[in-house]
Structures are given as C-alpha cells and as structure tokens.
Amino acid sequence: MQHHTSSKAEGVTQALKADIGQGCRIHPNSQGVIELETFDIGQIRNFSIIAHVDHGKSTLADRLLELSQTISKRKDNKQVLDKLKVERERGITVKAQSASMFYDYKGKRYLLNLIDTPGHMDFNFEVSRSLAACQGTLLLVDAAQGIQAQTVANFYLAYGQDIAIIPVINKIDLPAADPERVASQIEVAFELPASECLQISAKSNLNVDQILPTIIENVPSPSGNINKPFKALLFDSWYDTYVGVICLMAVIDGRDKIVSAFSERRYEVSETGIMYPEQTPSSSLQAGQVGYFVLNMKALSESHVGDTFFDHKHIGTPMPGFTPAKPMVWAGIFPIDTADFEKLDHSIAKLTLSDSSVVIQKETSTALGQGWRLGFLGTLHMDVFRQRLEQEYDANIIITAPTVPYKIDYRDGTQKLIRNPTEFPDLDEVNAKVKSVQEPMVKSTIIFQNDCLGDIMVLCGSRRGVQLEHTYLDENRVLLKYRLPLAEVVTDFHDELKGISSGFASFDYEEDGYDDADLVKMNITLNSKPVDALSIILHRSQAETVSRDWVKRLKALLSRQLFEIVIQATIGNKVIAREGLSALRKNVIAKCYGGDVSRKMKLLNKQKEGKKRMKAIGGVEVSQEAFYDFMSKKK
Numbered sequence: 260m261q262h263h264t265s266s267k268a269e270g271v272t273q274a275l276k277a278d279i280g281q282g283c284r285i286h287p288n289s290q291g292v293i294e295l296e297t298f299d300i301g302q303i304r305n306f307s308i309i310a311h312v313d314h315g316k317s318t319l320a321d322r323l324l325e326l327s328q329t330i331s332k333r334k335d336n337k338q339v340l341d342k343l344k345v346e347r348e349r350g351i352t353v354k355a356q357s358a359s360m361f362y363d364y365k366g367k368r369y370l371l372n373l374i375d376t377p378g379h380m381d382f383n384f385e386v387s388r389s390l391a392a393c394q395g396t397l398l399l400v401d402a403a404q405g406i407q408a409q410t411v412a413n414f415y416l417a418y419g420q421d422i423a424i425i426p427v428i429n430k431i432d433l434p435a436a437d438p439e440r441v442a443s444q445i446e447v448a449f450e451l452p453a454s455e456c457l458q459i460s461a462k463s464n465l466n467v468d469q470i471l472p473t474i475i476e477n478v479p480s481p482s483g484n485i486n487k488p489f490k491a492l493l494f495d496s497w498y499d500t501y502v503g504v505i506c507l508m509a510v511i512d513g514r515d516k517i518v519s520a521f522s523e524r525r526y527e528v529s530e531t532g533i534m535y536p537e538q539t540p541s542s543s544l545q546a547g548q549v550g551y552f553v554l555n556m557k558a559l560s561e562s563h564v565g566d567t568f569f570d571h572k573h574i575g576t577p578m579p580g581f582t583p584a585k586p587m588v589w590a591g592i593f594p595i596d597t598a599d600f601e602k603l604d605h606s607i608a609k610l611t612l613s614d615s616s617v618v619i620q621k622e623t624s625t626a627l628g629q630g631w632r633l634g635f636l637g638t639l640h641m642d643v644f645r646q647r648l649e650q651e652y653d654a655n656i657i658i659t660a661p662t663v664p665y666k667i668d669y670r671d672g673t674q675k676l677i678r679n680p681t682e683f684p685d686l687d688e689v690n691a692k693v694k695s696v697q698e699p700m701v702k703s704t705i706i707f708q709n710d711c712l713g714d715i716m717v718l719c720g721s722r723r724g725v726q727l728e729h730t731y732l733d734e735n736r737v738l739l740k741y742r743l744p745l746a747e748v749v750t751d752f753h754d755e756l757k758g759i760s761s762g763f764a765s766f767d768y769e770e771d772g773y774d775d776a777d778l779v780k781m782n783i784t785l786n787s788k789p790v791d792a793l794s795i796i797l798h799r800s801q802a803e804t805v806s807r808d809w810v811k812r813l814k815a816l817l818s819r820q821l822f823e824i825v826i827q828a829t830i831g832n833k834v835i836a837r838e839g840l841s842a843l844r845k846n847v848i849a850k851c852y853g854g855d856v857s858r859k860m861k862l863l864n865k866q867k868e869g870k871k872r873m874k875a876i877g878g879v880e881v882s883q884e885a886f887y888d889f890m891s892k893k894k
C-alpha cells in the first residue's frame with residue numbers, strides 16, 4: 260500500500276495513479292492550513308451513517324477514519340467521534356459530529372465528509388440536521404438483530420430528503436448473524452434490493468474497504484457552484500471557551516470568506532476549517548464542502564440551526580430551515596440543599612451552552628424552594644442532562660416527574676400551554692371556563708418477535724393506544740404502529756416494553772399533533788396543605804390507581820412525627836385516596852436529657868443541620884431526601 264505522506268507544498272488535488280482506493284493523510288501547508296481552494300466539487304462526497312442504537316455507527320466511522328488515514332489505528336478501542344464522558348458510559352452518541360477524510364480512488368483524490376448522527380429517538384431532530392448537509396447515507400443494520408424501530412424511522416428521514424441510501428449489514432462476524440434474512444427484511448421494508456446490501460464487520464474490518472468506493476460510485480457530488488455568491492447552511496454549532504461559537508456549515512455556493520447571516524447580522528470570518536478529525540484550519544471553504552466557521556459570534560443563541568448564511572452583498576432566499584427542536588418533556592429541577600442554588604444556576608447555564616435544545620425557566624416551589632423548569636426533547640435527553648449535571652458539575656438535585664406540554668382552549672377564545680402541573684386549571688375552573696383540554700400524541704413504531712404480540716397489544720391498549728398498522732417483516736418479526744398519548748410514552752412505557760420482550764422489542768416515535776382528552780389535575784396534600792411539587796396531570800380513568808399508589812408510597816417514605824399526618828390525593832375538592840400516619844408516642848428529645856453537655860450540643864447541632872434540609876408543609880416536616888426517593892422511583 261502506498262502511504263501518501265505528502266510534502267507541505269503538495270496540493271490535495273493532485274491525482275494519483277492508483278485505481279483501487281486508498282486513504283491518504285494530508286498535512287497543513289507552511290501557514291498551518293489545509294489547501295482546499297483548488298479542490299474540484301465533483302470529487303466531494305458528503306454522507307452520513309444512520310442506524311438503530313448500537314448497530315455500530317461509531318465503530319464503522321472509526322474504521323473509515325483509520326482506513327483513510329485520518330486517524331491512526333487506536334489500541335484503546337475508544338471511539339473518536341463520541342466525545343462526551345456520558346456518551347462513552349452509556350455507549351450512545353448524543354451530539355452529531357463530523358469528520359473529513361481524503362481518499363484516492365481510480366486516479367482521483369476525493370474529499371469525503373462524514374457526518375455522524377445520534378441513534379436515539381429523542382435526537383431525531385439532529386438526524387434531520389445532519390441529513391440536510393448530505394447527498395447520501397449508509398443505512399446500517401445489525402446482522403443478528405435485523406431491522407429495528409429506529410432503522411425504520413431513520414430510513415424515512417433519509418427517504419424524505421431524497422438522498423442516496425446505501426444499505427449495509429454490519430456485524431456479520433457474530434455467531435447469530437443472519438445477513439440473508441436481514442437483506443430480505445430490508446427488501447420487504449424499504450424496497451431496496453437485497454442483492455445491493457453490503458455485508459461487513461466493522462469490528463473485524465471485514466469488507467469495510469468496499470464502503471468508500473461504493474460511496475464514491477453511488478452518492479452524487481454536491482451540486483453547488485463556486486462562481487455564485489456565497490451561500491451556506493448552518494447545521495450544528497457549539498461553544499468554545501477560547502473563540503466563542505463555532506458553526507458547522509455545508510457550503511452550497513461560492514467561495515467567499517465573508518458571510519452575513521440571514522438574521523441580517525454581519526460576521527467576519529476569522530477562521531475556516533475541517534474536522535480532520537480535530538478542528539484543522541483550511542485556506543477556505545467553498546461550494547460542496549462541509550466544515551467549521553469561526554465568526555466571532557459570542558453567544559450560542561445567535562446561531563440558529565437551519566439558518567442560511569450569504570455573501571453580505573447578495574442576500575437571497577434562505578433555504579428551508581429545520582423545524583426547531585420542540586421540548587416535549589418538562590421537569591422541575593431543584594437543589595437538594597438550598598444553599599447550592601447559586602452554584603447550580605451557574606452549572607445549568609454552562610451546560611446549556613453546549614446543548615441549545617434545552618429550554619430553561621426559573622421556578623419556585625413551596626415544597627422544594629427555588630429551582631428551574633427545563634424543557635427536553637425526550638426522557639433520554641432529560642436523563643443525559645441530569646447525569647451530566649451530576650458527573651461534570653457535582654450537582655445534587657431533585658428532578659420532578661416529567662410533564663408533557665398540554666394545551667387548554669378557553670371558552671373566551673384564549674389558549675394556554677401548560678408545562679407545569681401547577682399551572683393546570685382546577686376542576687371548578689375547568690367546568691366554568693374551559694372549552695377543551697388537549698394532549699400531545701405520537702405515532703409509534705414497535706418491532707419485536709411474534710411471540711410477544713399479545714402482551715404488547717395489551718400494553719398499548721392499557722396506555723390508551725390505537726393500532727394503525729400490523730406488518731410481518733418475516734415469519735417471526737412483527738412491525739406494529741400505534742397512535743398513543745405522549746404522556747403514556749414518556750413514563751415507563753419503554754421499560755415495560757423491554758420487560759415483556761426480554762429486551763428485544765425496539766421502539767421509536769414521532770409527534771402527531773394534539774387530541775382532546777379528559778384530563779384532571781391530582782394534588783397531594785399533607786394535613787390538608789397541597790404539596791405543589793407532587794401535583795400531576797392524569798387521564799381521569801387512571802386517577803384512582805395512581806392516587807392510591809402515590810399516597811401509599813408517601814406514607815412509607817415520611818417519618819412519623821409528634822402528631823398524626825393525613826396524606827390525601829385530591830381532584831378539585833374531592834378526596835380520592837387517603838392514608839394516615841399515626842403520631843410518635845415518645846418524645847425523641849427526651850433521650851437527650853442526661854449525659855454530658857458536649858454530647859448534647861453535638862446532637863442538637865446535628866439536628867439543626869438536618870433541619871436545613873427539611874421543609875414544613877402543613878406543619879409536617881418532609882426531608883428533601885424523602886422527595887428525592889419519591890421522585891426517583893418511577894410510577
């Protein structure tokens with residue numbers, strides 16, 4: 260194999276004689292930049308890899324980077340594209356990343372831009388972003404697991420964008436691999452010929468060398484024109500402490516270095532470059548290329564994903580942007596120790612700099628004190644955010660039960676969006692003023708083995724689901740489509756599904772508008788005083804079961820006090836569940852009498868310390884830990 264360690268003077272366009280593909284490492288010139296100016300647009304390919312979670316995208320991406328000599332072979336098996344600690348721990352890709360590589364094929368040098376995508380349903384929004392910058396994609400399917408729900412969702416995202424789709428069956432080295440069966444599933448589900456599926460093992464490198472030539476042959480080059488005025492699509496951005504906001508863009512036309520945003524703000528470009536795989540400056544970025552721009556943008560809020568940038572003298576029609584990510588799950592976050600408020604405020608602000616899809620509002624709860632209400636794309640997104648707060652910022656927090664956004668239509672024609680159960684109107688107000696209450700719906704895809712069909716249909720039915728489709732992918736794999744309320748899906752639906760199918764069912768959903776629903780707000784009271792942080796919005800049919808469960812669990816978590824505690828669940832004025840906790844008979848303080856003074860002081864101080872973390876609600880002292888335990892245990 261010819262290793263092309265080019266000299267500094269050598270341009271990247273120089274054609275090689277080799278007619279089988281091989282990678283090539285390009286080095287920056289004496290100014291420290293990679294020369295991209297003379298690179299022919301016909302020799303550029305922009306592609307992504309889409310797949311269900313764990314089907315091997317990141318592993319394959321690393322193999323392609325190695326093969327193209329973009330990175331050297333890693334011994335530690337750590338993935339290059341997954342940068343965050345939480346991603347490595349959970350083995351999921353959260354934020355899309357891109358990487359450029361150079362590859363010599365049939366005497367020509369190609370610039371291949373790989374745009375990695377996350378594999379979980381909460382991040383579908385990021386998949387669409389990445390696809391908008393590509394002309395082709397590798398649809399990766401695990402040879403043992405076959406098509407899963409996310410494979411279907413991703414296929415349709417790519418299909419909708421009208422880009423070339425190359426089916427690739429991965430993990431053919433596994434003993435349970437059945438590539439022929441998976442190829443036929445691909446033909447049944449997507450009408451892509453089984454004979455065109457590449458069969459590879461990203462782990463053992465088997466047939467991986469076929470991938471880049473297949474991309475070059477089958478994915479069209481971008482269609483821009485370098486002689487037209489500059490136009491680029493912003494598809495990702497992040498914050499860098501040293502230079503401010505970094506914008507990842509796909510350049511559609513032109514080759515200018517001065518751009519101006521559609522927001523009519525003008526920016527000076529201070530640096531352009533490619534992800535190689537680290538940020539590497541380039542002499543310019545021009546039509547067809549994908550790379551980063553440093554624009555002296557100070558705040559991430561100035562970079563709108565889906566925005567179009569133009570040459571400031573030729574501002575044209577912006578490209579259809581992306582639908583902005585809408586937070587679909589809201590939850591309150593509070594410090595366990597109220598003294599941590601400032602520190603936590605700072606940590607949340609910093610964390611949202613690198614994740615602009617989180618929406619923040621301040622919130623005050625009588626039970627939990629000052630905190631925030633945060634909007635997330637889904638429950639996994641929420642979990643990842645919580646985990647990052649705890650791991651990277653050492654935060655001790657309580658997070659309330661998630662709420663989906665409800666819509667209330669009033670008789671007087673006004674509408675209200677509810678993100679917090681405390682904002683939900685009480686029963687009297689509903690009766691007097693409300694025309695309708697609506698909840699968000701989703702269309703879900705579930706794929707599983709035939710033998711759990713009955714149980715899965717029962718589960719969907721109990722979650723108020725309506726069946727839309729029932730297809731056999733092969734003799735024992737079933738694809739079901741259900742329309743379900745989002746509120747039913749964000750709690751423990753996925754866990755139950757995994758339980759029923761011993762972990763094998765896969766699940767994905769997309770938003771599907773709002774439906775009228777018979778919803779009520781359930782309040783929890785302690786000695787008749789409501790505990791705001793424990794209010795939830797429920798479908799009337801579930802109120803009884805949930806209320807009984809909640810008061811029972813609360814009873815188990817509260818400590819007995821010097822008087823009786825009555826725990827009630829109410830809807831309006833009506834009590835629907837009740838538990839009592841009898842009074843402590845002996846005064847605990849009595850134990851402190853006698854003994855030496857210092858021991859007594861120590862005990863009293865300890866008690867004071869503990870009190871800091873107590874809230875008195877209806878005269879009842881509730882420790883933050885009790886809240887924490889209550890909230891962290893799912894329904």
Ligand SMILES: Nc1nc2c(ncn2[C@@H]2O[C@H](COP(=O)(O)OP(=O)(O)OP(=O)(O)O)[C@@H](O)[C@H]2O)c(=O)[nH]1
Pocket residue numbers: 310311312313314315316317318319350351352377378379429430431432433459460461462463
């Ligand atoms: N046996 C085998 N294992 C593989 C192969 N490719 C990937 N894996 C393993 O499958 C697991 C998931 O691979 P990843 O590359 O992290 O999957 P991913 O699709 O990027 O996952 P997300 O980022 O979470 O969507 C890892 O344990 C890999 O080592 C393969 O060809 N054969």
